[in-house]
Amino acid sequence: xxxxxxxxxxxxxxxxxxxxxxxxxxxxxxxxxxxxxxxxxxxxxxxxxxxxxxxxxxxxxxxxxxxxxxxxxxxxxxxxxxxxxxxxxxxxxxxxxxxxxxxxxxxxxxxxxxxxxxxxxxxxxxxxxxxxxxxxxxxxxxxxxxxxxxxxxxxxxxxxxxxxxxxxxxxxxxxxxxxxxxxxxxxxxxxxxxxxxxxxxxxxxxxxxxxxxxxxxxxxxxxxxxxxxxxxxxxxxxxxxxxxxxxxxxxxxxxxxxxxxxxxxxxxxxxxxxxxxxxxxxxxxxxxxxxxxxxxxxxxxxxxxxxxxxxxxxxxxxxxxxxxxxxxxxxxxxxxxxxxxxxxxxxxxxxxxxxxxxxxxxxxxxxxxxxxxxxxxxxxxxxxxxxxxxxxxxxxxxxxxxxxxxxxxxxxxxxxxxxxxxxxxxxxxxxxxxxxxx
Numbered sequence: 408x409x410x411x412x413x414x415x416x417x418x419x420x421x422x423x424x425x426x427x428x429x430x431x432x433x434x435x436x437x438x439x440x441x442x443x444x445x446x447x448x449x450x451x452x453x454x455x456x457x458x459x460x461x462x463x464x465x466x467x468x469x470x471x472x473x474x475x476x477x478x479x480x481x482x483x484x485x486x487x488x489x490x491x492x493x494x495x496x497x498x499x500x501x502x503x504x505x506x507x508x509x510x511x512x513x514x515x516x517x518x519x520x521x522x523x524x525x526x527x528x529x530x531x532x533x534x535x536x537x538x539x540x541x542x543x544x545x546x547x548x549x550x551x552x553x554x555x556x557x558x559x560x561x562x563x564x565x566x567x568x569x570x571x572x573x574x575x576x577x578x579x580x581x582x583x584x585x586x587x588x589x590x591x592x593x594x595x596x597x598x599x600x601x602x603x604x605x606x607x608x609x610x611x612x613x614x615x616x617x618x619x620x621x622x623x624x625x626x627x628x629x630x631x632x633x634x635x636x637x638x639x640x641x642x643x644x645x646x647x648x649x650x651x652x653x654x655x656x657x658x659x660x661x662x663x664x665x666x667x668x669x670x671x672x673x674x675x676x677x678x679x680x681x682x683x684x685x686x687x688x689x690x691x692x693x694x695x696x697x698x699x700x701x702x703x704x705x706x707x708x709x710x711x712x713x714x715x716x717x718x719x720x721x722x723x724x725x726x727x728x729x730x731x732x733x734x735x736x737x738x739x740x741x742x743x744x745x746x747x748x749x750x751x752x753x754x755x756x757x758x759x760x761x762x763x764x765x766x767x768x769x770x771x772x773x774x775x776x777x778x779x780x781x782x783x784x785x786x787x788x789x790x791x792x793x794x795x796x797x798x799x800x801x802x803x804x805x806x807x808x809x810x811x812x813x814x815x816x817x818x819x820x821x822x823x824x825x826x827x828x829x830x831x832x833x834x835x836x837x838x839x840x841x842x843x844x845x
Contacts, residue, residue, distance in 0.1 A: 410717020435701025459704040471659035476688035485675035504606040504613040507552040514556025528557040532801035555818030558783035562591030576761040597821040729767040744785010784822040
């Protein structure tokens with residue numbers, strides 16, 4: 408059987424099941440079972456599916472997913488994240504667009520603490536959006552910065568999707584976590600530049616309003632109380648990896664422990680906070696692990712049938728440059744993000760894309776950073792980007808999906824500019840990684 412027929416036989420039913428609304432994990436499980444029976448020798452293929460699933464779920468590299476989830480839930484449930492926003496509010500003062508800039512600053516800081524983009528939207532959207540509209544901010548400036556900055560949780564460690572990418576693509580998770588730091592900060596700089604530029608050109612979009620002056624001593628005290636202790640959590644995750652003291656899995660454990668200790672020192676680690684955090688993180692982690700196990704088996708099924716290698720040979724035979732092929736793959740991820748969630752996209756495309764990128768001779772870590780930016784872009788892209796619907800759920804009742812779509816577009820353009828910059832200057836990804844792992 409030709410490789411494209413195998414690819415159609417496997418991908419077609421998978422996409423159909425997803426379109427019918429079957430949960431992603433069960434869609435992969437169904438396709439894996441039927442595919443194993445047809446393509447791997449009947450009932451003997453079932454044993455291989457079971458072995459692959461067990462191997463995937465018992466992989467130590469998946470541990471950071473659950474631990475990063477615990478970090479994020481503890482931060483939100485203990486309201487440490489709320490204290491962080493209050494401190495930022497004191498520092499921004501009467502700066503034009505201060506609440507929009509707070510959204511970006513909060514998004515960056517939350518990213519280094521939680522790695523949870525949807526949680527970031529929920530917190531920032533519910534706390535900042537009503538205040539913005541009360542102060543006369545127009546929809547593009549009250550909704551857009553929150554949508555854009557929340558996606559930074561994908562790009563700044565700890566990032567659960569970076570771990571998933573490393574597992575599915577069989578790449579170094581530590582290298583990916585280091586490689587995405589500069590791209591994440593680049594995106595934040597582009598967001599701030601856009602906000603400040605638009606506020607200058609269209610002052611009415613973010614009116615200046617009187618803010619009670621806060622003494623410098625109070626600002627410094629709030630910073631020492633609410634922000635400086637968080638540097639311990641950041642060091643416990645990113646710093647220990649930079650210094651070579653821990654693997655990503657160990658760093659996730661030290662980060663989770665540091666977050667729990669910080670909540671305890673603030674006398675916020677009550678039984679209610681702890682139980683809610685563990686229960687919520689367990690729910691999400693189980694869902695992600697089931698999906699990942701199905702994806703690993705799926706990628707092995709593609710490899711066993713020769714479909715992956717057939718596609719690689721077909722693409723390599725095209726009269727296109729390697730850079731053009733990679734760019735087309737990244738744009739495909741952005742387009743898929745308009746209709747699908749991040750995890751299904753990763754699970755369908757990575758088993759095909761990563762071997763192809765390696766065969767073309769490109770650095771897979773550079774590609775991973777580009778891929779994650781594209782995933783983040785897709786998550787905020789109309790019509791069905793997941794972040795858009797979370798924003799709708801927490802926005803004021805008068806907010807329409809049209810408002811949200813319009814607010815997201817400028818930040819999608821910022822993301823596309825970031826992709827172009829990273830595409831043209833791969834050293835932004837590769838140099839930090841080489842310095843860390845030389």
